[in-house]
């Protein structure tokens with residue numbers, strides 16, 4: 001039986017951080033990531049989920065496995081349903097965060113992942129896409 005290559009985790013409350021952490025850990029372990037990259041992916045996903053819970057209220061994490069010239073990877077798309085971020089450049093600045101999360105914030109999450117893109121539409125919400 002082949003394994004699923006995409007799925008989603010609804011983020012309804014802070015408790016879903018635990019679910020996201022488990023799903024990401026299982027996925028990257030299945031993709032044969034090394035221990036360091038497993039920890040990075042789980043920690044980054046954790047921060048982005050916490051941000052959704054703190055600032056957007058609810059949202060969803062979509063995941064898709066990647067295959068780039070035979071190298072296995074994972075794409076995570078975090079859709080937050082809140083009001084969105086008015087100034088993305090400011091939000092991405094190190095030291096700008098309020099440290100309600102783990103203290104590593106968006107710049108930290110970007111460092112932990114290999115790629116990160118943010119799209120925010122005021123009044124509609126924020127989508128953060130990361131790839132490892």
Ligand SMILES: Nc1ncnc2c1ncn2[C@@H]1O[C@H](COP(=O)(O)OP(=O)(O)O)[C@@H](O)[C@H]1O
Nearest residue numbers: 051055056080091097098099100101105106126
């Ligand atoms: N998913 C999101 N929806 C709306 N605003 C967000 C989201 N993620 C982050 N933000 C905004 O960006 C700021 C910076 O986030 P972050 O770097 O994680 O720092 P912190 O969570 O410590 O404030 C937050 O304070 C918040 O205003």
Ligand SMILES: [Mg+2]
Nearest residue numbers: 051101105106
């Ligand atoms: Mg944060």
